[in-house]
Amino acid sequence: MTAEPKPGSRSARVRAAVLKAAGELLMAGGLTAATVDAINARSGVSKATIYKHWPNRTCVAIDAFAEHMARTVPLPDTGSARGDLTEQLRLVCAFHASPAGAVFAQLLAGATADPQAGRLLRERFLAGRREAIRVLWRRALARGEVRAEVDVEVAIDLLFGPVIYRLVSGVAPIGPEQAGAIAEAALAGLGR
Amino acid sequence: MTAEPKPGSRSARVRAAVLKAAGELLMAGGLTAATVDAINARSGVSKATIYKHWPNRTCVAIDAFAEHMARTVPLPDTGSARGDLTEQLRLVCAFHASPAGAVFAQLLAGATADPQAGRLLRERFLAGRREAIRVLWRRALARGEVRAEVDVEVAIDLLFGPVIYRLVSGVAPIGPEQAGAIAEAALAGLGR
Amino acid sequence: MTAEPKPGSRSARVRAAVLKAAGELLMAGGLTAATVDAINARSGVSKATIYKHWPNRTCVAIDAFAEHMARTVPLPDTGSARGDLTEQLRLVCAFHASPAGAVFAQLLAGATADPQAGRLLRERFLAGRREAIRVLWRRALARGEVRAEVDVEVAIDLLFGPVIYRLVSGVAPIGPEQAGAIAEAALAGLGR
Amino acid sequence: MTAEPKPGSRSARVRAAVLKAAGELLMAGGLTAATVDAINARSGVSKATIYKHWPNRTCVAIDAFAEHMARTVPLPDTGSARGDLTEQLRLVCAFHASPAGAVFAQLLAGATADPQAGRLLRERFLAGRREAIRVLWRRALARGEVRAEVDVEVAIDLLFGPVIYRLVSGVAPIGPEQAGAIAEAALAGLGR
DNA sequence: TACTAAACGAGACGGTACGTCGCGTCTTATT
DNA sequence: AATAAGACGCGACGTACCGTCTCGTTTAGTA
Numbered sequence: 001m002t003a004e005p006k007p008g009s010r011s012a013r014v015r016a017a018v019l020k021a022a023g024e025l026l027m028a029g030g031l032t033a034a035t036v037d038a039i040n041a042r043s044g045v046s047k048a049t050i051y052k053h054w055p056n057r058t059c060v061a062i063d064a065f066a067e068h069m070a071r072t073v074p075l076p077d078t079g080s081a082r083g084d085l086t087e088q089l090r091l092v093c094a095f096h097a098s099p100a101g102a103v104f105a106q107l108l109a110g111a112t113a114d115p116q117a118g119r120l121l122r123e124r125f126l127a128g129r130r131e132a133i134r135v136l137w138r139r140a141l142a143r144g145e146v147r148a149e150v151d152v153e154v155a156i157d158l159l160f161g162p163v164i165y166r167l168v169s170g171v172a173p174i175g176p177e178q179a180g181a182i183a184e185a186a187l188a189g190l191g192r
Numbered sequence: 193m194t195a196e197p198k199p200g201s202r203s204a205r206v207r208a209a210v211l212k213a214a215g216e217l218l219m220a221g222g223l224t225a226a227t228v229d230a231i232n233a234r235s236g237v238s239k240a241t242i243y244k245h246w247p248n249r250t251c252v253a254i255d256a257f258a259e260h261m262a263r264t265v266p267l268p269d270t271g272s273a274r275g276d277l278t279e280q281l282r283l284v285c286a287f288h289a290s291p292a293g294a295v296f297a298q299l300l301a302g303a304t305a306d307p308q309a310g311r312l313l314r315e316r317f318l319a320g321r322r323e324a325i326r327v328l329w330r331r332a333l334a335r336g337e338v339r340a341e342v343d344v345e346v347a348i349d350l351l352f353g354p355v356i357y358r359l360v361s362g363v364a365p366i367g368p369e370q371a372g373a374i375a376e377a378a379l380a381g382l383g384r
Numbered sequence: 385m386t387a388e389p390k391p392g393s394r395s396a397r398v399r400a401a402v403l404k405a406a407g408e409l410l411m412a413g414g415l416t417a418a419t420v421d422a423i424n425a426r427s428g429v430s431k432a433t434i435y436k437h438w439p440n441r442t443c444v445a446i447d448a449f450a451e452h453m454a455r456t457v458p459l460p461d462t463g464s465a466r467g468d469l470t471e472q473l474r475l476v477c478a479f480h481a482s483p484a485g486a487v488f489a490q491l492l493a494g495a496t497a498d499p500q501a502g503r504l505l506r507e508r509f510l511a512g513r514r515e516a517i518r519v520l521w522r523r524a525l526a527r528g529e530v531r532a533e534v535d536v537e538v539a540i541d542l543l544f545g546p547v548i549y550r551l552v553s554g555v556a557p558i559g560p561e562q563a564g565a566i567a568e569a570a571l572a573g574l575g576r
Numbered sequence: 577m578t579a580e581p582k583p584g585s586r587s588a589r590v591r592a593a594v595l596k597a598a599g600e601l602l603m604a605g606g607l608t609a610a611t612v613d614a615i616n617a618r619s620g621v622s623k624a625t626i627y628k629h630w631p632n633r634t635c636v637a638i639d640a641f642a643e644h645m646a647r648t649v650p651l652p653d654t655g656s657a658r659g660d661l662t663e664q665l666r667l668v669c670a671f672h673a674s675p676a677g678a679v680f681a682q683l684l685a686g687a688t689a690d691p692q693a694g695r696l697l698r699e700r701f702l703a704g705r706r707e708a709i710r711v712l713w714r715r716a717l718a719r720g721e722v723r724a725e726v727d728v729e730v731a732i733d734l735l736f737g738p739v740i741y742r743l744v745s746g747v748a749p750i751g752p753e754q755a756g757a758i759a760e761a762a763l764a765g766l767g768r
Numbered sequence: 769t770a771c772t773a774a775a776c777g778a779g780a781c782g783g784t785a786c787g788t789c790g791c792g793t794c795t796t797a798t799t
Numbered sequence: 800a801a802t803a804a805g806a807c808g809c810g811a812c813g814t815a816c817c818g819t820c821t822c823g824t825t826t827a828g829t830a
Contacts, residue, residue, distance in 0.1 A: 009796090010794095010795065010796085010806065010807080011806075014806085014807080030305075031305070032305065035784085035785065035786090036785075036786075036787080037784090037785065037786090040808095044808085045807085045808085046807065046808045046809065046810095047786095047787080047788090047808095047809095048787090048788075048789080048807080048808080048809090049806075049807055049808075051787065051788080052806080052807090056786090056787080057785090057786085057787095082383060105304050106304050106305060108301070108304070108360055108361070109300070109301030109302070109304040109305065110301070111301075111362060112297050112298050112300070112301035112360065112362070113222070113223070113224060113298060113301070118362035119362075121361075121362070122361065122362060122363065126361055126363075145383060146382050146383050147380070147381070147382060147383065150377050150382055151373060151377075154354075154370070154373050154374060154377050155377065155382050157353075157354035157357060157358060157366075157374060158350065158353075158354055158374065158377055158378060158382065159382075160353075160354075160357055161349075161350075161352075161353030161354030161355070161356065161357035161358070162346075162349035162350055162352075162353030162354075163353070164353065164356065164357040164360065164361070165349060165352055165353035165356040165357060166349060166353070168300055168301075168304065168356065168360055169300070169314065169318055169356070170303060170304070170307075170310035170311075170313070170314060171314070171318075174349075178346070181343060181346050182346060182349060182350065185342050185343075185346050185347065185350055185381075186350060186378070186381065186382050187381055187382045187383035188339070188381045188383060189339070189377075189378065189379055189380045189381020189382075189383075190338050190339060190342055190347050190350065190351075190378050190379045190381075191274060191337060191338050191339065191379035191380060191381075201827095202775070202776080202825095202826070202827080203775080206775090206776080227815090227816065227817090228816075228817070228818080229815090229816070229817090232777095232778095232779095236777080237776085237777080238776065238777045238778060238779080239777095239778090239779085239817095239818080239819090240776075240777080240778090240779095240818095240819080240820080240821095241775075241776055241777075243818065243819080244775080244776090248817085248818080249816090249817075249818090393822095394780065394781080394820090394821070394822090395780075395781095398780085398781080414689075415689070416689065419810085419811065419812090420811075420812075420813085421810085421811065421812090424782095428782080429781085429782080430781065430782045430783060430784095431782095431783095431812095431813080431814090432781080432782080432783085432813090432814075432815085432816095433780075433781055433782075435813065435814080436780080436781090440812090440813085441811090441812085441813095466767060489688050490688050490689060492685070492688070492744055492745070493684070493685030493686065493688040493689065494685070495685075495746060496681050496682050496684070496685035496744065496746075497606070497607070497608060497682060497685070502746035503746075505746070506745065506746060506747065510745055510747075529767060530766050530767055531764070531765070531766060531767065534761050534766055535757060535761075538738075538754070538757050538758060538761050539761065539766050541737075541738035541741060541742060541750075541758060542734065542737075542738055542758065542761055542762060542766065543766075544737075544738075544741055545734075545736075545737030545738030545739070545740065545741035545742070546730075546733035546734055546736075546737030546738075547737070548737065548740065548741040548744065548745070549733060549736055549737035549740040549741060550733060550737070552684055552685075552688065552740065552744055553684070553697075553698065553702055553740070554687060554688070554691075554694035554695075554697070554698060555698070555702075558733075562730070565727060565730050566730060566733060566734065569726050569727075569730050569731065569734055569765075570734060570762070570765065570766050571765055571766045571767035572723070572765045572767060573723070573761075573762070573763055573764045573765020573766075573767075574722050574723060574726055574731050574734065574735075574762050574763045574765070575658060575721060575722055575723065575763035575764060575765075586801070586802085587801085590801095590802085611789090611790065611791090612790075612791070612792080613789095613790075613791090616803095616804090616805095620803080621802085621803085622802065622803045622804060622805080623791095623792080623793090623803095623804090623805080624792095624793080624794080624795095624802080624803080624804090624805095625801080625802060625803075627791095627792065627793080628801085628802095632791080632792080633790090633791075633792090
């Protein structure tokens with residue numbers, strides 16, 4: 001959750017054990033399976049200790065998932081900036097379509113009711129994704145491939161929004177081919 | 193949930209009482225407060241009966257919310273098709289920014305884990321919204337204001353996605369002014 | 385705890401199951417073993433239900449022990465009233481010296497911190513014992529075998545006090561032979 | 577608990593700090609409040625150190641209470657041996673009726689489950705009391721005021737028993753006036 | 769109008785997880 | 800070496816809400 005303790009320390013080992021167990025449970029049975037009792041049983045770390053490190057179950061799960069996913073979606077570099085954006089979107093869609101996508105949706109859901117979890121989730125996931133796009137966007141701007149009048153944040157919303165929307169709305173997540181269509185439409189615009 | 197019983201019948205009264213109580217609880221304290229026990233206490237309808245009408249709590253909540261929201265977001269007609277789309281987006285954003293928006297996010301969340309609830313939610317909310325946009329889109333197409341190459345469904349994703357994304361991600365929901373920016377960007381496209 | 389529900393009812397069966405399990409655990413491992421979780425596991429009655437019937441673990445244990453002990457120490461009738469008193473004392477001592485005695489001491493201990501448990505304990509055990517002695521005392525008074533100037537309650541304290549004292553103080557409980565000495569001393573008096 | 581270390585030494589200071597803190601907590605909130613963590617917090621002595629000096633919390637409490645009570649009930653000398661016994665009983669009763677009495681009952685309770693605590697308690701409290709009575713009893717014997725046939729230990733049980741009984745049974749502790757009645761009855765005997 | 773079958777109210781129940789507390793042990797760094 | 804500081808495992812606590820169930824009572828439709 002908060003600042004990491006010095007590596008190798010007791011706390012660090014505990015933390016790692018919890019995240020490992022939670023991550024495994026998460027991937028095996030989703031958020032439902034990642035019970036604090038289950039994490040305790042699997043990791044050997046007591047419930048009290050878990051609650052000393054994280055405020056609640058959802059936060060443990062988010063951290064565990066983040067750890068598990070660390071650097072899953074790298075920044076592409078296709079030469080063309082528009083190609084980069086498209087590729088990035090494709091990668092994110094692929095992630096969402098994978099089993100991990102379902103877990104992510106549950107985390108998103110779990111965070112809805114809990115401000116702490118919400119903050120942690122944004123910090124661990126969304127912030128990084130948005131930042132990644134910001135980088136690509138700047139690159140594209142420099143090459144003159146995108147419209148300067150468009151706010152970066154709006155652009156990010158426009159690109160990620162559809163992906164998340166499809167994920168949480170329970171309609172099938174966007175597949176790789178649709179990802180291309182989304183990117184194309186976003187770049188070319190709906191109007192004429 | 194299922195087909196309505198004949199109005200005025202015992203079942204219908206029960207159904208109405210439950211939805212009323214659930215709706216009030218929902219608006220007052222969010223999904224968390226809309227406990228089955230609380231609904232029972234407030235409506236006088238016994239838990240067993242509630243479970244005879246709905247498969248689980250989430251479904252009750254969705255139905256109640258739908259009832260409560262019935263026809264909140266009407267179809268606009270501004271003369272210009274692009275104006276219609278923009279206006280529709282603005283309306284949806286306003287809805288999300290209202291207190292009800294938070295509840296909606298929780299319902300979306302609750303539906304993540306439960307297929308039945310997901311289906312019901314799509315049926316009660318998302319389907320209507322998408323259909324509304326389809327109508328506007330056809331209108332816009334007829335007037336030649338939008339690109340025919342773009343798939344309607346993609347267009348819908350592009351328009352709604354950002355809105356939902358901002359809602360569930362816990363970043364502040366999109367305000368009315370940003371709604372315009374989103375619509376503009378979606379229509380004009382990001383690229384040049 | 386409180387008024388019994390109609391026999392054969394669901395509540396009555398639950399109550400009986402809990403008391404049976406608790407009693408067995410109590411006799412097998414003392415108050416320490418009579419955990420609510422253990423009672424739940426052994427009886428099949430859920431914790432929530434147990435807590436609906438009793439305010440806390442100690443009260444369950446007291447009730448269980450009372451049930452288990454129902455009518456262990458009967459009223460004697462030796463012909464002589466003084467003999468009756470002596471005999472009653474001997475019986476009570478024997479009870480305390482038995483394994484059950486240790487459990488009783490633990491219940492007494494557990495009741496120290498909890499007013500509800502204290503009340504229940506007095507109601508279930510001490511009241512009955514004191515009443516029994518009151519009966520014997522009246523009988524003895526009628527036969528002129530005891531001093532009328534002595535208050536019954538004082539007499540009861542004088543007879544039972546030593547027994548309980550030895551039990552809780554952890555000195556070996558009074559054996560049957562010492563019981564006689566106590567009774568003799570109480571009746572004849574210490575002074576001359 | 578064990579042999580005192582040389583006064584003024586580090587151990588002695590630690591010991592004193594613990595007993596002081598524990599005693600204060602004990603008087604303020606009873607045995608319940610005298611948590612090891614609380615003692616640690618209040619005394620500044622670490623838990624590990626506390627456990628190096630005492631085998632468990634109950635023993636700390638007993639020692640603390642003993643320290644706190646040191647010499648509360650002195651040996652009376654009224655001239656008459658029977659008067660001495662009566663007076664002694666009255667003093668003990670007064671002690672039990674004071675707030676400290678409740679704490680003492682809890683200690684008695686706590687000692688029930690733990691042999692070490694039981695031993696310590698007897699050593700710190702009961703032994704002294706019994707010895708005091710033995711002295712008085714010998715004095716009374718020498719003056720011919722009590723019956724020589726009665727065993728001293730039985731006499732002690734007869735005098736103290738009622739007091740402790742009333743204390744632990746949760747019935748109101750014996751007040752000073754009743755103390756007299758008890759003493760009178762014990763000396764004169766119940767029978768005629 | 770009486771009768772029966774279904775629906776209902778009331779609420780107890782089993783189950784699962786929650787988050788908390790206190791004990792007594794253990795580690796690490798300090799003094 | 801003895802401490803302070805405090806993390807940790809353990810095991811129990813009492814609570815919450817879920818969804819199921821049992822048991823009478825009410826209510827509609829039918830006979």
